[in-house]
Amino acid sequence: MELLVIGLDGLSTNMLDRFDIEPEYINRVLENGASGDLMSVDTPTTLPAWTSFATGKDPGSHGLTNMIQQASDYETSPLRTNTTDAAAYDLIDDALFVNLPASAGRVPAAEDTHLVSAMLAEDEEDAVPSHLQQLDAFEDYILDHDKSLKKNPQTYFDHVCDITRARRDFAAEAFDEYDPRLGFVLFSTPDWAGHLLSNFSDDETRGRYYRQLLSVVDTCAQDLAERADNVVLMSDHGFERKHTNIHINDFLHQRGYLRESESSVSAANIAVQTAKAIGKRSSVLYEKIRQLYNYIIATDVGQTLQEAAEPNIDYRNSKAWQLRYGCVFINDKRFDHPAVDDPDALRRQLQTELADLTDDDGSPLFRDVLLAEEAYSDPDKRAPDVIARPAPGCYPTLLKSPTGGYASHTNNFNHRYNGLFAAMGPLFAEKTTVETPSIVDVLPTIMAVLGMPLSPEFDGKVIEAATADEYSVEYRDSDTIPHPQIRTDSDQGARDEAVQERLEDLGYLE
Numbered sequence: 146m147e148l149l150v151i152g153l154d155g156l157s158t159n160m161l162d163r164f165d166i167e168p169e170y171i172n173r174v175l176e177n178g179a180s181g182d183l184m185s186v187d188t189p190t191t192l193p194a195w196t197s198f199a200t201g202k203d204p205g206s207h208g209l210t211n212m213i214q215q216a217s218d219y220e221t222s223p224l225r226t227n228t229t230d231a232a233a234y235d236l237i238d239d240a241l242f243v244n245l246p247a248s249a250g251r252v253p254a255a256e257d258t259h260l261v262s263a264m265l266a267e268d269e270e271d272a273v274p275s276h277l278q279q280l281d282a283f284e285d286y287i288l289d290h291d292k293s294l295k296k297n298p299q300t301y302f303d304h305v306c307d308i309t310r311a312r313r314d315f316a317a318e319a320f321d322e323y324d325p326r327l328g329f330v331l332f333s334t335p336d337w338a339g340h341l342l343s344n345f346s347d348d349e350t351r352g353r354y355y356r357q358l359l360s361v362v363d364t365c366a367q368d369l370a371e372r373a374d375n376v377v378l379m380s381d382h383g384f385e386r387k388h389t390n391i392h393i394n395d396f397l398h399q400r401g402y403l404r405e406s407e408s409s410v411s412a413a414n415i416a417v418q419t420a421k422a423i424g425k426r427s428s429v430l431y432e433k434i435r436q437l438y439n440y441i442i443a444t445d446v447g448q449t450l451q452e453a454a455e456p457n458i459d460y461r462n463s464k465a466w467q468l469r470y471g472c473v474f475i476n477d478k479r480f481d482h483p484a485v486d487d488p489d490a491l492r493r494q495l496q497t498e499l500a501d502l503t504d505d506d507g508s509p510l511f512r513d514v515l516l517a518e519e520a521y522s523d524p525d526k527r528a529p530d531v532i533a534r535p536a537p538g539c540y541p542t543l544l545k546s547p548t549g550g551y552a553s554h555t556n557n558f559n560h561r562y563n564g565l566f567a568a569m570g571p572l573f574a575e576k577t578t579v580e581t582p583s584i585v586d587v588l589p590t591i592m593a594v595l596g597m598p599l600s601p602e603f604d605g606k607v608i609e610a611a612t613a614d615e616y617s618v619e620y621r622d623s624d625t626i627p628h629p630q631i632r633t634d635s636d637q638g639a640r641d642e643a644v645q646e647r648l649e650d651l652g653y654l655e
């Protein structure tokens with residue numbers, strides 16, 4: 146194999162440093178190759194970010210800006226695979242992609258190229274094309290984790306280690322069988338493990354579990370890398386400890402932009418009201434409740450509790466709301482009941498007001514507050530109106546503030562913008578630090594070093610500092626860009642249902 150891209154979902158070097166983890170193989174590539182803290186996209190989440198990798202375009206162009214979407218009737222639903230933009234598996238012949246998120250239902254347009262999809266697929270049979278189901282390792286291939294195992298952390302971490310090894314075995318057999326020029330494999334487990342770290346209250350316990358997983362991921366990455374002359378390690382976003390929750394919807398509510406509906410009375414709702422009342426009086430007790438909450442959020446009861454802790458938004462009568470992860474939408478004519486006369490003015494006003502928000506010590510809650518045209522190179526109308534990028538250690542939650550105000554203390558682990566990029570082999574520069582390469586730039590860079598003409602549609606550009614030589618970049622003619630091909634035999638309804646459940650488990654859907 147000439148080049149292998151190994152995806153490490155949600156991995157960043159700060160997490161390795163925090164838990165004192167020194168993965169032998171990953172460190173070797175970081176130190177000897179061209180590496181840097183990869184910059185993710187808005188929002189820095191799995192589906193938008195991997196779609197940006199696959200298309201070389203930012204989310205404003207490919208349309209998947211968040212983990213969920215909202216229709217004109219205000220209903221939120223899981224995303225579907227992008228079906229309008231050419232992706233790596235359409236542009237690169239003789240390639241094999243294993244476990245690429247947000248590609249379910251797509252058929253490679255490139256010649257001799259194979260695609261195993263991941264998140265957004267219904268099950269193993271939906272994710273793996275039938276000719277690849279013939280591989281021996283398919284029998285043990287696992288698409289997704291069993292969330293019920295989260296109740297026992299050791300069982301769960303053993304389970305994600307098994308998934309990691311099964312993915313390595315499947316990818317190894319597929320690469321050996323098909324001998325592609327370019328390979329891709331994604332290990333999703335660092336992301337899943339990262340989310341579970343919030344359930345523990347001390348770094349010693351967290352470190353023990355995270356270290357266990359990372360040593361398996363490192364070995365599996367090395368086993369596959371031995372098959373390739375050149376290797377790119379990359380994540381789609383990083384992880385970090387969050388000390389502050391930002392409650393954007395509470396802010397919008399208090400300033401009169403967001404209206405809440407009468408919330409229904411339920412046992413879960415009463416539990417949340419009680420927790421909030423206690424939180425106002427005792428931060429110690431609140432912290433205990435928060436830990437318990439993190440623990441049970443992994444269960445079905447926890448999902449109900451989380452729903453109750455999110456405001457019930459009266460969208461029709463609201464001017465603006467946060468959908469999730471700092472993305473604010475304005476109720477303009479994209480929606481069935483527009484309630485804003487001058488959306489442009491409101492956009493600028495919200496941008497200013499959000500940028501002014503600080504915590505109790507006066508530190509800004511956001512590193513940047515951007516309009517769509519500032520965050521994306523060519524946003525279409527589905528893009529969020531305002532994108533509030535949280536400051537380091539801050540997380541824009543959907544949960545209501547337990548203590549009043551727009552910021553509250555937390556002790557969670559969640560996504561951050563900076564991930565990881567490291568490239569090693571004859572095609573790449575040696576021992577070089579690359580200044581924040583963007584995830585959108587990875588595909589153009591891979592294609593350039595392999596001597597392939599780039600798509601003129603790319604938003605990304607070649608990361609020149611990472612390449613061994615100077616490359617003269619050539620572009621295809623626009624009319625030779627392949628059209629996306631969609632599988633016709635698949636059941637989108639069943640897929641939506643499976644995905645809905647999975648996103649609920651990760652806390653992405655109400």
Ligand SMILES: [Zn+2]
Nearest residue numbers: 154155191381
């Ligand atoms: Zn991810």
